Amino acid sequence: MEECCSTKSKQEKSHDHNGHDHDHSHGTENQSVFKMFLPAMVSFGLLLVGIVLDNLIKADWFTGWIRLVWYLIAYIPVGLPVLKEAWESITHGDVFSEFFLMGIATVGAFAIGEYPEGVAVMLFYSVGEVFQGMAVTRAKSNIKSLLDQRPDEVTVIKDGKPRTVKAQNVHIGEIIQLKSGEKLGLDGELLSETASFNTAALTGESKPDTKIKGDTVLAGMINLNMLSQIKVTAAYKDSKLSRILELVQNATAQKAPTELFIRKFAKVYTPIVVFLAVGITFLPYFFVGEYHFRDWLYRALVFLVISCPCALVISIPLGYFGGIGAGSRNGILFKGSNFLDVLANIQNVVMDKTGTLTEGVFKVQEAVFKNELDKDEILKLVNALESKSSHPVATAIHEYVGEVDHSLQLERVEEIAGHGLKALINGKELLVGNLKLMDTFNIHYDINTENIVYTLIAVAYDKKFAGYLTIADSVKPDAQSAVNKLKALHVKTTMLSGDKTSVVKHVADQLGILNAYGDLLPEDKVNKVKEIKSKRETVAFVGDGVNDAPVVALSDVGIAMGGLGSDATIETADVVIQDDQPSKIPMAINIGKQTKKIVWQNIMLAFTIKAVVLILGAGGLATMWEAVFADVGVALLAILNAVRIQRMTFTSK
Structure with missing residues (x-):
C-alpha cells in the first residue's frame, strides 16, 4: 500500500x-x-x-x-x-x-x-x-x-479559528479543516464544494477520487489539492479505518x-x-x-x-x-486464515450483477407514458415514492425528475422484495417496480419486452397501467479482466440478478459469462447456489453482503464488494474488497x-x-x-x- x-x-x-x-x-x-x-x-x-x-x-x-x-x-x-x-x-x-x-x-x-x-x-x-x-x-x-494510517491530531474549527486537538477528543458534528497533503483522521461529510482524495490507505489504489459536497469521506484518505472542511460523523474509535484495523488484527x-x-x-x-x-x-x-x-x-x-x-x-x-498482510496491502481483507485456504480451492465464483460487475449507477434512458399530458404529474408521484428507497434505481429516477415534491402525502408505503414499491397517494394506489409487481396486483399492460434490453420500471396509478421508464447500468472497466483471470485460474463464473433476464443476458454476453440468470428473487438466488453446491463445487458468492445475506451464509466464502460503502458489509462477509474492483476477486484467489x-x-x-x-x-x-x-x-x-x-x-x- x-x-x-x-x-x-x-x-x-x-x-x-x-x-x-x-x-x-x-x-x-x-x-x-x-x-x-x-x-x-x-x-x-x-x-x-x-x-x-x-x-x-x-x-x-x-x-x-x-x-x-x-x-x-x-x-x-x-x-x-x-x-x-x-x-x-x-x-x-x-x-x-x-x-x-x-x-x-x-x-x-x-x-x-x-x-x-x-x-x-x-x-x-x-x-x-x-x-x-x-x-x-x-x-x-x-x-x-499497512492499515493504521490514522493521524493522532486534527485541526478543528472552533469560534471561527483553527485549533489542533487529539483526534480521539473530537465529537460528532464538529468541523475539521484539512490542508492539501494532509491525511484525514476521522470519518465525515464533505462541506466544501469539491475535493480530490488519495484513498490508498483504504483501497490499495492511489488513483485520485474526487468527492463533492455532501459525499462521505473516510479516515485515512489524503487531501490532494485544496483546503477542505469536513463535518465529523463518527468517533475516532468507530471510524471505518479503525474497524478495518480491528478486523485484520483479529483475523x-x-x-x-x-x-x-x-x-x-x-x-x-x-x-x-x-x-x-x-x-x-x-x-x-x-x-x-x-x-x-x-x-x-x-x-x-x-x-x-x-x-x-x-x-x-x-x-x-x-x-x-x-497472506493476510498481502491482501491488506492490496485492499482485500480476509477475516481469517481459514478463508485463504477456502479461496485457494474455490471452483465457482457466483456474482451479483449490480454493483459487482456493473457500476450500480443507473441512468434513465427513456420515459414512455400513455398520456403525455399526465407524464410530468405521474413522474412527480414516482419520484416522491422512490425517495423512500435507497436502491440505485431510486437515485436514477431522482436525477431524471429533479427535486422531490414534499407536499405530496404518501401513506402506507411498502417495499415488496424483488418486485418494487407500493403506496397510497391522494387515496389512490401507486405501484412502481418490475412487471412481476404489475402481475401481482392484476394490472394489465401491453408492452413488447423482447425489444427492450434495458431494465424496465413499470408504473401503475389508480389500478391502471400508466407507462414505464427504462434504466441502464454500465459494466465496470475491469469486469472483463476479472472474468478472464477467473477463467485462467480454471474457476467457473456464474451471474445471478434480480434484474430482467434480457438485461442480465446482455451483460453476460459482453463479459463472456456462460451461466447467467435473471428475474431472481432472493430465495431464487439461494436455490441457484444450492443447485451449484449439489454438484460438489466450492462456491464463493460476491455481492453487497447485506441484501444477499442468505446466499452469503450458504456459500463457502462470502465476498463483499465496496467495503467503503456499507458498514454492514464488514460484519457479514468473510472477505471484504475495499473498493469496487471485480479484478480483486481473482487476486484474492491467487493470494490464497x-x-x-x-x-x-x-x-x-x-x-x-x-x-x-x-x-x-x-x-x-x-x-x-x-x-x-x-x-x-x-x-x-x-x-x-x-x-x-x-x-x-x-x-x-
Missing part, C-alpha cells in the same frame, strides 16, 4: 519535530535487537573460547570441573530461559513442549560429558527462536502499519485447517517422540551384543533435537500472516493459492529433512550438529520461505 502524503502517520509524527528524536527511534530499535541477541552472543563467545581451548591450544588446566563450569556458564544465558519456559509449560499441563525436548536433549548432553554440543544445540535453538519471534512480530506489525484468531491440524499433530507427535527416544536408549540392551548406555543415550538425544516441531509450529502461522503453496512447501521441507536425519540419528550416523541443522536450520529456511509472500507483487490489471 502506497504512502503518498506529507502528513505523517502517528508512528512517524511523534518523531518529526526533531531530527534527533527520529534518529533515536532507530537507535531504540537497534538496541532492542541487540538485547534480544545479547545472551546468544555471550554464549557463542564462551563456546568458541572453550572449543579453542579443547581442540587447538589443548590447555592442561582446561579439564575436570573447570571445563564443566566454563561450559555451564556458556550454557546459562541461552539455556536458562528455555528451561524456565519448559517448567512453566509443565506447570500449565503441557509437559511435552519443544522447550521440554530441548531441555532434555541439552541436559542429557551435559550428563554424558558432551558439553560443547549441549551448549551448541541450545545456542542455535535460541538464535532460531529469536529469528522466529522477530519474523512473527514483523509480519503482525506489517499488517498493522489471525480464525485458524486455517492446516494450522489447526499442525497444532493437534504437534501435541500427539511430541510425546510419541519422547517415548521413542526412551526406547532408543534402553531397548537395544535386549537386542545388541555390546550395549553401551552412553552411545545409545547420545543417539536418543540427537533424535530428540531433530524431532522438535518448531519449524512447523512457527512457519505455518507465519505463512498465513503473510500462493499462501497455501508456501505453507505446504514448508510442511514437506520440514518432514522430509527431519525424517532423513531422524533415521540417521537413530542409526548413529548423525551427530548433534546435523540435529541442529534439522531443527533450527529447517525452521529458518521455512521462515525465509514464509516471509516471501509478504514481498510478492499481486496485480489486478
